[in-house]
Amino acid sequence: MSLEDYKQQPKVFAAFALPTLIWLLLFFVAPLGIIWLYSFGENVSLVDIETTWTFDNYARIFQPEILELLWRSVWIAGIATVICLIIAYPVALLIATASPNAKPWLLLLIMLPFWTNLLIRTYALLNILGTRGRINETLRWLWESANALLNRMGLEHLALLGDSFTPLKMLGTPSGVIFGIVYVSLPFAILPIYSSLERLDRSYLEASLDLGAGQWKTFWNVLLPLSAAGVVTAAIITFIPALGQFLTPDLLGRGQVDMIANVIERQFKRANDWPFGSALSLFLLYITFVLLAVRSFYDARRGSRS
Amino acid sequence: MRDVICPVTAVDPAGSQLLTIWEKSIMNRRPRTPITRRGFLAGSAAVGISITLPKAFAADGKVNFYNWDTYIGETTITDFEKASGIKVQYDLFADNDELFAKLKGGNPGYDLIVPTNDFVERMLDADMLLPLDHSKIPNIANIDPLFMDRNFDPGRAYSLPYMWGTIGIGYRKSAVDGVPDSWSHLYTSDQYAGKIALMSDATTVMQMALKSMGKSLNDWSDENIAAAEAMILAQKPNVAAFAGDNGQDLLLAGEVDLAMEWNGDILQAMDEDDDIGYVVPKEGGLLWEDTLCIPKGAENIENAHTLINFLLDAEVGAGIADYVYYATPNTAAKALMSDDYLENPAIFPSAETTESSEISVFPGAETVRKIEDAWTRIKAG
Numbered sequence: 001m002s003l004e005d006y007k008q009q010p011k012v013f014a015a016f017a018l019p020t021l022i023w024l025l026l027f028f029v030a031p032l033g034i035i036w037l038y039s040f041g042e043n044v045s046l047v048d049i050e051t052t053w054t055f056d057n058y059a060r061i062f063q064p065e066i067l068e069l070l071w072r073s074v075w076i077a078g079i080a081t082v083i084c085l086i087i088a089y090p091v092a093l094l095i096a097t098a099s100p101n102a103k104p105w106l107l108l109l110i111m112l113p114f115w116t117n118l119l120i121r122t123y124a125l126l127n128i129l130g131t132r133g134r135i136n137e138t139l140r141w142l143w144e145s146a147n148a149l150l151n152r153m154g155l156e157h158l159a160l161l162g163d164s165f166t167p168l169k170m171l172g173t174p175s176g177v178i179f180g181i182v183y184v185s186l187p188f189a190i191l192p193i194y195s196s197l198e199r200l201d202r203s204y205l206e207a208s209l210d211l212g213a214g215q216w217k218t219f220w221n222v223l224l225p226l227s228a229a230g231v232v233t234a235a236i237i238t239f240i241p242a243l244g245q246f247l248t249p250d251l252l253g254r255g256q257v258d259m260i261a262n263v264i265e266r267q268f269k270r271a272n273d274w275p276f277g278s279a280l281s282l283f284l285l286y287i288t289f290v291l292l293a294v295r296s297f298y299d300a301r302r303g304s305r306s
Numbered sequence: 307m308r309d310v311i312c313p314v315t316a317v318d319p320a321g322s323q324l325l326t327i328w329e330k331s332i333m334n335r336r337p338r339t340p341i342t343r344r345g346f347l348a349g350s351a352a353v354g355i356s357i358t359l360p361k362a363f364a365a366d367g368k369v370n371f372y373n374w375d376t377y378i379g380e381t382t383i384t385d386f387e388k389a390s391g392i393k394v395q396y397d398l399f400a401d402n403d404e405l406f407a408k409l410k411g412g413n414p415g416y417d418l419i420v421p422t423n424d425f426v427e428r429m430l431d432a433d434m435l436l437p438l439d440h441s442k443i444p445n446i447a448n449i450d451p452l453f454m455d456r457n458f459d460p461g462r463a464y465s466l467p468y469m470w471g472t473i474g475i476g477y478r479k480s481a482v483d484g485v486p487d488s489w490s491h492l493y494t495s496d497q498y499a500g501k502i503a504l505m506s507d508a509t510t511v512m513q514m515a516l517k518s519m520g521k522s523l524n525d526w527s528d529e530n531i532a533a534a535e536a537m538i539l540a541q542k543p544n545v546a547a548f549a550g551d552n553g554q555d556l557l558l559a560g561e562v563d564l565a566m567e568w569n570g571d572i573l574q575a576m577d578e579d580d581d582i583g584y585v586v587p588k589e590g591g592l593l594w595e596d597t598l599c600i601p602k603g604a605e606n607i608e609n610a611h612t613l614i615n616f617l618l619d620a621e622v623g624a625g626i627a628d629y630v631y632y633a634t635p636n637t638a639a640k641a642l643m644s645d646d647y648l649e650n651p652a653i654f655p656s657a658e659t660t661e662s663s664e665i666s667v668f669p670g671a672e673t674v675r676k677i678e679d680a681w682t683r684i685k686a687g
Contacts, residue, residue: 043671046432047410065679065686072686132560169500171561172547255506255548258685269403270507271678272671 038278057279077242080181088189096197172254180248196230369609379625413603427668445618448638465597467635474586476572481563489518499544503565508681590662
């Protein structure tokens with residue numbers, strides 16, 4: 001009897017599929033269904049929500065301030081994704097071409113951060129990026145040393161480096177938030193690119209180089225197209241969670257760089273407006289669906305071409 | 307929500323939502339972290355308080371007590387268990403929103419909860435509280451009569467005061483010019499640009515904006531909401547952080563010099579750093595009061611009354627105040643405390659301050675939505 005052909009072994013298949021199906025129904029479909037119903041509901045009292053099939057909650061998404069916050073989420077996630085890809089590609093290439101002995105260790109280095117709680121890592125970033133954080137303290141030390149040197153050279157009157165050290169402002173700015181998202185997402189960008197490079201047939205590269213294409217040309221015309229699927233996966237797997245980032249803007253953004261997930265959180269807690277919160281989170285889910293559809297479309301086109 | 311305190315190692319950024327809930331529960335809102343045991347009890351050091359309940363009062367069974375984190379004396383619970391024979395199941399929440407969300411879908415089994423005044427109103431509005439039987443709580447006599455008539459719960463039929471305090475400005479003495487005793491330093495002036503932390507809660511931040519305009523913090527007319535919104539939006543570039551109630555940490559770390567905060571949080575910071583002060587601005591601030599309530603659906607109502615009565619005892623109250631460092635409404639307990647505690651202006655504000663400050667009234671769901679919408683516009687701006 002073969003498990004591969006589930007049509008001939010429906011009972012075996014059912015026995016294997018049932019637990020997963022029940023799990024999905026109970027903990028994914030059902031909660032999502034409730035959220036979906038809420039999104040068409042209204043608060044009738046402080047504790048009760050009635051599903052009245054109103055579209056009001058969805059209409060509220062199109063208020064300018066919500067659109068502004070959505071747009072901010074999109075561009076912050078977008079920039080973070082691009083930076084991740086630019087950093088991830090060389091790293092992935094390095095690991096893919098490393099010696100078989102070194103590979104597991106290099107991969108371990110990529111996974112290592114996951115052994116620490118995300119919250120703790122974000123707090124560590126607070127410590128590094130703060131006005132009195134490690135980076136600024138190092139800069140201050142450099143400034144003071146350089147200034148002392150200049151003073152000794154008798155250039156004091158020129159105040160070449162300014163009157164005093166001005167710390168870099170990183171927390172509470174979009175760049176701080178982008179930094180945080182890049183930091184969190186980088187492994188997710190590296191791994192898919194690595195796996196596509198790993199599977200790649202090296203003889204293509206050799207052929208390209210043998211036939212007279214330079215390194216650069218080989219990269220652009222052979223390596224990159226062949227690993228494009230990995231890059232697209234990396235982009236999507238980085239962009240989607242970045243879009244819904246909550247913790248990073250909350251802590252590193254200091255309430256100055258709120259993204260859409262911060263608005264959603266507020267609806268479920270402070271604002272006690274679950275219907276609107278539900279509509280907003282489903283809207284985010286729809287955006288995700290569209291992105292995944294684009295991806296499938298891309299895959300299908302590639303499939304039909306080859 | 308606290309159930310998800312799972313030590314999940316974050317596996318993906320999407321999982322951060324879960325962590326956030328966890329994070330909120332450990333650091334957000336009003337952390338009632340006592341600094342050290344202060345020994346503010348007058349006379350000798352505060353040692354285990356021996357309470358004698360009349361034997362007839364002793365009961366069997368249990369009581370489920372749902373309280374803020376570190377918001378009780380070190381031995382209060384065990385003392386109660388010894389004295390009454392009632393087993394206490396002690397559970398903690400991090401903020402009113404968590405408490406409300408937990409009870410919103412039905413009481414999961416709590417017998418005694420500690421909501422803040424405006425949440426008492428919310429819960430009364432939503433019919434979530436049981437009336438208290440004052441005849442079973444003789445220690446009500448210990449409470450300052452001033453607290454026995456509050457507009458959020460007339461006659462205190464549903465709630466009894468536990469601790470109270472203010473919201474004001476915590477500041478770094480060496481970095482500010484004199485005492486920053488006006489909200490204008492936070493809301494309109496650019497004197498301390500980039501060194502200001504406001505809170506992250508829309509209602510409270512807008513209420514203090516109203517105070518700075520000399521208006522009542524409960525006057526939520528459309529013009530007032532618009533004026534507060536415009537004021538905060540204009541000040542936003544000067545604000546370093548809308549702090550999720552960790553303003554005291556930013557103050558301690560030197561990230562900001564002025565922080566709008568709960569008095570207890572700043573008291574904590576003052577204990578760690580002599581250079582930090584606290585002031586309720588001359589325009590007045592917000593007075594809050596945490597209360598003892600029995601939620602609907604409670605199963606051990608009798609025992610909850612026994613526990614409330616115990617908590618309002620003079621010595622027990624003093625033991626709690628000595629540890630949590632907030633102002634107690636218990637006159638009999640205050641009589642046992644030292645002057646260090648009683649004369650600390652950051653714990654007990656002056657009469658003028660109390661006069662100019664106000665208790666927040668729950669403005670109704672529709673107004674809350676207006677406030678939150680204004681806040682979203684501020685955040686998007």
